[in-house]
Amino acid sequence: MSNLRKFLGIAVVLAMALGLALTPVTAQDVPTLTVGFAQEPDTMNGFYSSMAFAQWANDLVQASLWDVTDTLEMVPVLAAEVPTVENGGISEDYMSYTIRLKDGLMWSDGTPLTAEDLVFTFTVLEDPANNFLQGTAIADAVETIELIDPLTFRLTFNSPKPFPEDIAGSPVYEAEGSIEFAPENQDPTVFSGPYVLTEWRRGEQMTFEANPNYALGQPSIGRIVLRFFPDTDSQYAALEAGQLDFVPNVSEGDKPRIGAMENVSMVTVFGGYIESLWLNVRTEDIPRAGHPALQDVNVRQAIRYAIDRQEIVNTLLAGTTSPTDSIYSSSPFENPDLGVTEYNPDEANRLLDEAGWVDSNGDGTRDRDGVELVLRYSTTNAGWRVNIQQVVAQYLNAVGIGTVLEAYPASEFFGSWANSGINAVGEYDIAQYANNTALTNPANVTVYEALNCDQFPTEANQGGQNFTGFCSPEMDAAAQVTLTSLDPAERLEAAFTIQTIMRDNAPLINLFPRGDNYAYRSDRFASEPRIGSGVGNQWFDILNWQLVG
């Protein structure tokens, strides 16, 4: 026994001594930026991922033809200039793009990067055997791919293509056969971006070193380490302790907490997401119709009047954003004269009374013809969403609308028709999630897909994307204009029309535009870093980031 005790005593003392002796001294040979990622990228081939973290990791190592900055300007990277009709890069009819690359471009291994590589990339993209998840829209639109000279190539489309930003894909190095399962996707070796991936310890971290052959020059931050922290609390602790320098993707609900940290600051870039309440206005109960009250536009508008969105933003989101009625909120296509519905419970009550929903049996919720006005309100189980859900429910209760609150894991909430996904089969009256707005052009996926008359999910059309059942032929026509018109003024006008229709018909109630929030150690960065908007490349300005200490 005494031996055991002695052994344990010695072991404990040794362990503690070892711990102190081995505590890492932060000796860094090159300036290193340590970044905390909440998720590990699933692949290093951006064509096979739709994960934000994979995109961020990819953007470090893959250069695009041009980047979109935080102010939504397009700056050339591999291309010598962004093609326009004026500079002759885009044909008068917008049917073909001629793109010239910069002279002397190189891959990270020193081999020349030429127009041939881009031609190869678009050819690969065209090949259906590759089963790409991304870029399929471009692949469908491209008619011919021509190599003009070593620095120039031309794409011809099957219909006019007014938006050059869609084409800014990254070149593929080389591939044989289908590249769906190519080892390069997981262990790439040759790069075109500002960094090269030197090590990927699965589940733990990725290490990137500066690429001396990058088109825009070598970044001054010599090394970037992406560390994966699945637990937000420990990630923030590491940030607070100075063991992380930069944390992207800070959730809305965590802003107050990050704000209270010493030496930690935040950058918020609007990324195109608008948190909204989607109302189920389906009538056929295949598989489930929404609450009958939601058919009435007055009830839908009453819901909007009943919620104090400003108060929600102030208390739950530290006042960092503001309510909106525009589906194009914070984008260049937002109608500045649209206005915002003010919180007005009296108006909500009036509209509901007028619609015939009154509390006739005195149970606290309104009813009509024996049907209680109780709405199934569901969202994902993200903590900040659930908080908002609770508060919105209280506002609704105050005007006599009852709610049943539900929160599902994202994989159930957004599941497909076949998997009985909550949204797809309409198992909700109010669904809270974010829609994506267009930042660089007014063709808005929320409008032309998620609210389109032809997109109802049914037994026959299981992939249908319009989960609300809202249909406005007038809006569909306007959406078509935003997609195909070659006249910017006409597109903008169509976007304004869409905003008015959406405001008046309220198929969804926008809560607020959500920012992409980035936390950084102010004692490590020489100045506030410029970060690209979500539609572009977050690292577009990485060459100008400077570290101190």
Added chain:
Amino acid sequence: MTTYIIRRLLQAIPLLFIISFVLFALTNSLGDPLAVFAESRQRPTAEAREEMRRRLGLDRPLLEQYVVWLIGNDWMLVDVQGDGTVMEPGTRQGVLRGDLGISFVTRRPAWTRIEERLPNTLTLMIPAYTITLILAVGIGVYSSVRQYTFVDNLITGASFFFYSMPIFFIALMTIYIFGVQFTRWGLPALPIGGTGDGSIGDLIVHMFMPIFCLVAIQLAAYVRFVRSSMLEVLGQDYIRTAHAKGLSEGRVVSRHALKNASLPLVTLVGLDLPFLLAGAVVTESIFAWPGMGRLFIESFERADIPVMMAILMLLCVMVVVFQILTDIVYTWFDPRIRY
């Protein structure tokens, strides 16, 4: 003995089939693997998603999917467009031919993903479990021999204190004290998360906090277990006989009491060991440790069915194997046991 082992192994086969079907049905009902695309900024087109669903076979009935999981689909054609125009031969071999499938998330073999994580989990779990067992036997024996003394009461109290604490609380407190506050106080702080720079020394430093937490929450139960099973044995007649023969207390405790008291402990350890491979979900997540527990929870969140199934089946097989091993170890502890 050999006959016994062979019989047990044969019995395990139908059992594993039944378990695998139940698990397959459960993992498939967890959600839609393609739902992850819904809120993504770069949302693939609806057609691209539907085609992916067909390629993964997710549009087929559950029973058919299970058969494909078992024996593969390289003998059949997959209708990738959903209208019979493009028929591609399947590429999967099936579990029975050693193919655990391709991860939906990374498009790499499910087994490769496990291979990457298993060593990390064992690096964490084996030391934690060993330390727990050594401390549990030491402390448990001590407090049973000194029953109701101050030290015994102190140990009992402390045991319950740690036992009743949720792991995430201990883990986060540890991080805040040794990671955040130590930095603030200018003391050498412990690194938060990960396994370090690859050197053994750095690895050990990174193991401190997770191992401390794992030991802290497990220890109490084992100490109580050893103590009560020791107390039961210490009250037996043969212990009195051993004392009467004039044996020293150390000899009575270690030779006569502890060996006999170990039998229930062996059962418990036999049940626990296979789960070391499963890792510790919460501890690994909080300490950003790249282990199996995290792999499972990440696969769960993305409904990555092949990886979840691979992990679960690995554990099932391990449980069966360790149960048989436990039975064999019994014969050493108690020679009366014969099979």
